[in-house]
Amino acid sequence: MSEVDTPLVSIVIPVYQEEENVQVLCARLLPVVRALDAAAEVIFVDDGSRDATLALLLAERRTSPEIVIRSFARNFGQHAAVLAGFDAARGKHVVTLDADLQNPPEEIPRIVAQLQAGYDLVGTIRQDRQDSWFRRRASRIVNAMTRRASGIQLHDFGCMLRGYSREIAKTLAARGESHTFIPALAYVYAKNPIEIPVAHAARDHGDSKYSLLRLFRLQLDLLTGFSQAPMRLLFSMGGVVALAGVLLGLVLFAMRLFHGPEWAADGVFTLFAILFVFVGAQFFALGLIGEYVGRTLGVVRQRPTFILRDLPDDGADVVDEAPAAEGRSIPAREAIA
Ligand code: UDP
Ligand code: MG
Numbered sequence: 001m002s003e004v005d006t007p008l009v010s011i012v013i014p015v016y017q018e019e020e021n022v023q024v025l026c027a028r029l030l031p032v033v034r035a036l037d038a039a040a041e042v043i044f045v046d047d048g049s050r051d052a053t054l055a056l057l058l059a060e061r062r063t064s065p066e067i068v069i070r071s072f073a074r075n076f077g078q079h080a081a082v083l084a085g086f087d088a089a090r091g092k093h094v095v096t097l098d099a100d101l102q103n104p105p106e107e108i109p110r111i112v113a114q115l116q117a118g119y120d121l122v123g124t125i126r127q128d129r130q131d132s133w134f135r136r137r138a139s140r141i142v143n144a145m146t147r148r149a150s151g152i153q154l155h156d157f158g159c160m161l162r163g164y165s166r167e168i169a170k171t172l173a174a175r176g177e178s179h180t181f182i183p184a185l186a187y188v189y190a191k192n193p194i195e196i197p198v199a200h201a202a203r204d205h206g207d208s209k210y211s212l213l214r215l216f217r218l219q220l221d222l223l224t225g226f227s228q229a230p231m232r233l234l235f236s237m238g239g240v241v242a243l244a245g246v247l248l249g250l251v252l253f254a255m256r257l258f259h260g261p262e263w264a265a266d267g268v269f270t271l272f273a274i275l276f277v278f279v280g281a282q283f284f285a286l287g288l289i290g291e292y293v294g295r296t297l298g299v300v301r302q303r304p305t306f307i308l309r310d311l312p313d314d315g316a317d318v319v320d321e322a323p324a325a326e327g328r329s330i331p332a333r334e335a336i337a
Contacts, residue, residue: 007066008038008092009112010169012085014078015057015099016047020205022056022099029097029105030064036109038116043068044099045085048075058312069311076306078160078209079182084306086164086173094169096162096182100203102130103161107198111163114194121190122163123183125156130202142219150226152187154195157222161198162186177299181222224291231292234285241281245274 011033015022033040044067046054054071061067070084082096093115097103107124114122129136139158146157160183164172168189172182187193210218223230252270255263 006039007041007090009033009036009040009115010085010089010091010094011040011042011108012045012082012089012094012096013043013099014045014047014081014085014096015049015053016075016078016081016209017049017051017053018099018206019049019052019056021101022053022060024204025099025101025105026060026064026067028101029108030066032105032108033066036112038093038112041066041068041090043070043085043088045069045081045088046071047078047081048072071309071311073307073309080306082160082182083173084308086169089166089169092166094164094166096160096164098160100206100208102201102203103159104199104201107161110196110198111161114196115163115165119163119192119194120165120168121186121193123154123156123187123193123195124159124161124198125195126159126200127197129200131200135208138215142215142222145219146181146184146222146226149223149229150184150187152184152226154183154187156195157181157183159183159198159200177225177305181218181225184222184226220291224295230288234288238281238285241277245278248274 011029013025018025029042033042042064044057046057046069048071054069057067057069061069068088070088072081072084085096086094093112095108095111095115097105097108111122111124129139131139139156143155143157147153162183164186168186171189172185175185177185248270
């Protein structure tokens with residue numbers, strides 16, 4: 001079991017309410033992991049699931065020593081879960097993967113091969129994507145906006161089947177930005193990134209954990225987390241709107257001179273319309289500034305990104321070898337990372 005003690009590859013998998021997928025996932029993933037030419041650990045981060053997910057994972061761990069489990073006390077989101085996995089990872093290479101089998105585990109060796117070849121970030125482009133038309137459309141818009149806003153020229157930001165060097169994973173975990181879009185943030189730290197095409201499958205069981213609202217929040221994270229573009233846009237938009245207002249005022253004034261006060265009285269409602277445009281623009285601006293202020297506040301407060309719960313007999317295999325020394329050290333790991 002010494003190979004598991006110093007794994008070269010850490011597979012990080014966020015899991016939330018995936019009771020229907022856990023067993024199939026393990027059945028497909030573990031043979032792939034064992035066939036790797038390097039020792040590997042599989043880190044499942046249970047994102048506060050309320051179904052049988054955690055129990056199933058604990059059961060899997062009994063027979064598979066390479067499985068490591070971390071569990072959140074409640075739902076903190078996929079990105080917090082991935083960061084917790086990065087924090088726990090001991091491998092030189094780290095690979096992330098979704099639990100719903102939309103990312104085929106069979107692709108892992110190809111990603112590990114790229115990491116071993118010296119790339120520190122392996123992105124992926126989903127081929128023949130198996131999501132709804134609406135979801136694909138939304139993704140395309142998100143990808144295009146992200147490319148523009150962040151200046152990061154990636155094809156596919158959404159696919160979570162990715163490889164990271166230890167340095168990048170640890171840096172991301174240490175920063176602990178909770179409102180963060182990991183694939184994009186990783187590129188900020190990458191020195192030698194590459195993108196490879198991977199297969200994509202439809203979700204067999206369970207539903208996507210992302211509602212339209214959550215997707216929108218993610219997009220907002222992306223936009224405010226990576227660029228000042230919205231503020232700049234607002235600035236120039238505000239300028240243009242104000243200038244247009246002044247010009248319109250001048251036109252109205254000139255028309256009044258030409259056509260007399262009767263004509264101008266009819267313009268009262270035009271002025272109302274202009275006023276509404278201004279009021280609307282101001283609210284829009286305030287909302288957006290509020291978003292930035294809110295995020296700054298979040299960082300300043302330094303709240304934990306996640307809180308772990310203690311698990312029964314974690315690290316049992318280690319205790320076999322050194323019962324006295326090991327004790328509670330693994331389950332009692334710092335609750336706040
Ligand atoms: N997930 C998570 N916490 C959440 C939502 C999702 O850990 O709050 C996990 C989920 O279990 C899955 C992965 O993140 O392993 C991707 O979620 P999902 O398949 O629902 O997203 P989609 O494929 O629709 O983008
Ligand atoms: Mg999915």
